[in-house]
Amino acid sequence: MMLGSVLNPVNSSMLAVALVPIGLALGASPADTAWLVTGLYLATAVGQPVIGRLVDMFGPRPLYLVGTALVGAAGLLGAFAPSLGFLVLARVLLGFGTSAAYPASMHLIRSESERTGAKSPTGVLTALALANQTIAVVGPTLGGVLIGLGGWRTIFTVNIPLSAACLVLGALRLPRGRRGPAEPLDLPGMALFAGTLVALMLFLMGPQLAHWYLPVLALLLGLLFTVRELRAAAPFVDLRVLGGNAPLLATYARQLLSYVVSYAFLYGYTQWLEEGRGLSASAAGLLMLPMSLTAIAVTSVTGRHAAVRAKLLVGGAAQALGCAGLLLLGGGSPLWLLLLVVLVIGVPQGLNGLANQNALYFQADPARMGSSAGLLRTFMYLGALAASAANAAFFRHGATTSGLHDLSLFLTVTVGLLLVVTLPDRSLGRIGR
Template identity: 40%
Template structure:
């Protein structure tokens, strides 16, 4: 579905039917707040080169990508539980306020370290709106005694997809004419408008248990150990691009072991380790999803960097060249959705992995002399597998997760995506290892192709085994 589809959604479809139904203003306000995360993630694809040049940064600039996704991985589930404790409207408004503060402060950052810190704050602010918004929709539907319309959730999903598609285009124009600071400043009017909408149209919080214990409901220690594990892994991987710091490996082992040990004892763990250990098929799906998103984000952020630095395209044109990646991803979701009921998730994953492999080979064949048509063609090939892989992995998740674990399993699915994004940021630095160049793009394409080949073999094995035991 596209933005045009969103505009054609009828009010009755959006909010339900009958006299009791969700307010359209409620749904759209939540959607406008939730899309800020996708918008801020995708605009960085065309701003990173300028930021790297501004601060004369090397591999450390990759934290502009991984910092936001690490904050999102920890902040999103935490925000959902905070919404239950303190009220979803309060958390929604607080997230927008934090977005305003981080966006106003980022352009004033005196060095890269401060800019990364403000980017992390921005990640926390923008990621909280979605879980708080969904909680608000469910609470309002329960209050009215109606089912939560699937179209209301579709609006949130469509909004995110549209922002991923057009974020690099918007960011490219902003960076080209007003510099990298403009991708932060654009949040100021957007967040301010959503705050006004929220104050006017979002219902006040009801039934909040003020006696509830924050420490009893939030696994803050587990979330902190999870973030530390991913951060240490990032530090080790980034060191490989310059001088390998092998001492990070024992630190990683200790932190990861502490994380697992604590989660095994936690009453409400941030990551349910027992569930993962007891369901190998589901754990395999998370691993496959993480690998898929390593490849996707390597393309989504690495390809625009090469287009700017090596191919010499201006940021605005870069946004247009990579636009087919997101547009065809949205189109392929619809195709995969129709194929899935008849063929199951394994054939869909085989097709997605094969197309991703073709896209990786396409990157290997490009160089700085390639015409724009060839660049767009490779971008189009790389866009197709995203819908197939995403739908295929989601379908596998719902088949493999027990009903009692559905909520936890869905949350970990998002977490595995963000872990993949963090690893991708480090892999981009390893591939380019200095000035962005054709050999770096070829190494990046080789890694994408290698990951795709592993995914393809795994999907083929799953397909054969699945048919044998039917």
């Protein structure tokens, strides 16, 4: 489960160091190579809940095996792709292929817990979250090593042995569960959901007045999706059940808000360190490393404790403190102050994602655990895209100190909303009991 779940973050993070050599090799502009990032994000955000629903219906084993096999096929395509278009297709296949493991893992953990009557597996959930955070840290470093050894195509070919390992382990270890309830696939609902999400995400990737039709299209498709799901006998997303599950809806909102802050800080602060503070790219990367190490340490220490509400409150408070710290920074700020801000932000990195994952485990309908877990990942990517739009808006004229301070105020408001969604939610206190 852990190996399959890290396929998505490792492919997301390795590409960061490969965009420039890919552009040089294929004669592509930065705007063109950006589609390598966009393709994976779009496919993953759509694929996670769709494949998660298939996991709920047919069990985790077949979807896990098909998904990881698709990862290997994408690795082969990327290894021999003659043009940027084929590379984008390989990234889309990677997005769909890597969307299977996390919903399958969450479904399997919940179903095994119910089958055995065992206590909530907080250790397993912590290990799953920790594996994703760890690989996200080493992804750029791993990508740089692979490119140094065999060129940029190695970041695609590395998926072939990873896929093979997942297929072998999955075939040997995953239980052969029975097929889910005999109900038809809601293909129209899935298509409308995908169209709504793609239109919304394309607008968030480049919010401009000229793209006004994208949010309008997203709204129209969203309304059609809502009508379809409320009338369908076996809906893709049961909006009637979801609408009555206020705690789960709050968890999705917290996931979105917390990752807006997380991604905006990760990319915005790094960009300011290079342009506003004058650090080299390697020095900025080295300065950011303690944030990830702090997140891993915090997750390891707190993971076995089921205090979801406390994690979210401490995480939100730490995010607010870190955002306030950005207001103290300037072009001549000492390194110790830059590092202190990084260490403070590392605390919520290790708390919020784990807390939201554990909350969803107890709040979601067990029969729809796969699709619910997929939606959690979708809200994470929506937060990442909103963060990207915020960075573009506040750094319109470069990553200046004034832009960083304005970004800090925006993130402080976002953290305030996160705390507003968390404080009155008394259901969080009952999780794990």
